[in-house]
Amino acid sequence: MEAVLVINADLGPLHRVTLQHAIRMLCRRVAEIHEAEPDRLIGVFPVPRVVRLVRYVVTRWRFSSGPAWSRAGVLHRDGRRCVYCAAPASTIDHILPRSRGGRNTWKNTAAACYECNQRKGDRTPAEAGMPLRSEPAVPTWTALARR
Numbered sequence: 001m002e003a004v005l006v007i008n009a010d011l012g013p014l015h016r017v018t019l020q021h022a023i024r025m026l027c028r029r030v031a032e033i034h035e036a037e038p039d040r041l042i043g044v045f046p047v048p049r050v051v052r053l054v055r056y057v058v059t060r061w062r063f064s065s066g067p068a069w070s071r072a073g074v075l076h077r078d079g080r081r082c083v084y085c086a087a088p089a090s091t092i093d094h095i096l097p098r099s100r101g102g103r104n105t106w107k108n109t110a111a112a113c114y115e116c117n118q119r120k121g122d123r124t125p126a127e128a129g130m131p132l133r134s135e136p137a138v139p140t141w142t143a144l145a146r147r
Helices: 019-027 071-077 114-120 141-145
Strands: 003-007 013-018 031-042 045-053 091-094 109-112
Touching (some): 003 019, 013 019, 019 031, 019 045, 071 091, 071 109, 071 141
Parallel strands (some): 003 045
Antiparallel strands (some): 003 013, 031 045, 091 109
16 A cells, blocks of 8 residues: 655645545645656546645644653664663563652663563662663654654
8 A cells, every 4th residue: 555645735744644545635625736646547636645735734742742652662762672682672671660660751661672671670770780782762753753
């Protein structure tokens, strides 16, 4: 299935939608074709590659505090690699364990493989003698949107 880029009225990129969704946007006249496939039609519309919104959509929320914490987001941020040994990660580790008041925040969680997560247990990385390969950080919307 083809993805169509949606850009704002000021030509700033917003997100991608399915081809069917893009055609619905064209029919409702909330968007117009900015770039199309040559010599390909769907009904009366050329097959769009990029559609531009007719009205500007305010996107201040994208640049505010950043995305909300999520398990999938932590795994994506760390590239599904363990922060202790660089093996493929499948679990989330709390730097300051939850039993000691650690919370589900971007800076307190990191991707970890099952073995390292079990070995670290209910201790801090310093107590367990397991230094972090990279320091956890709050990702931007752009960083999480990359695939």
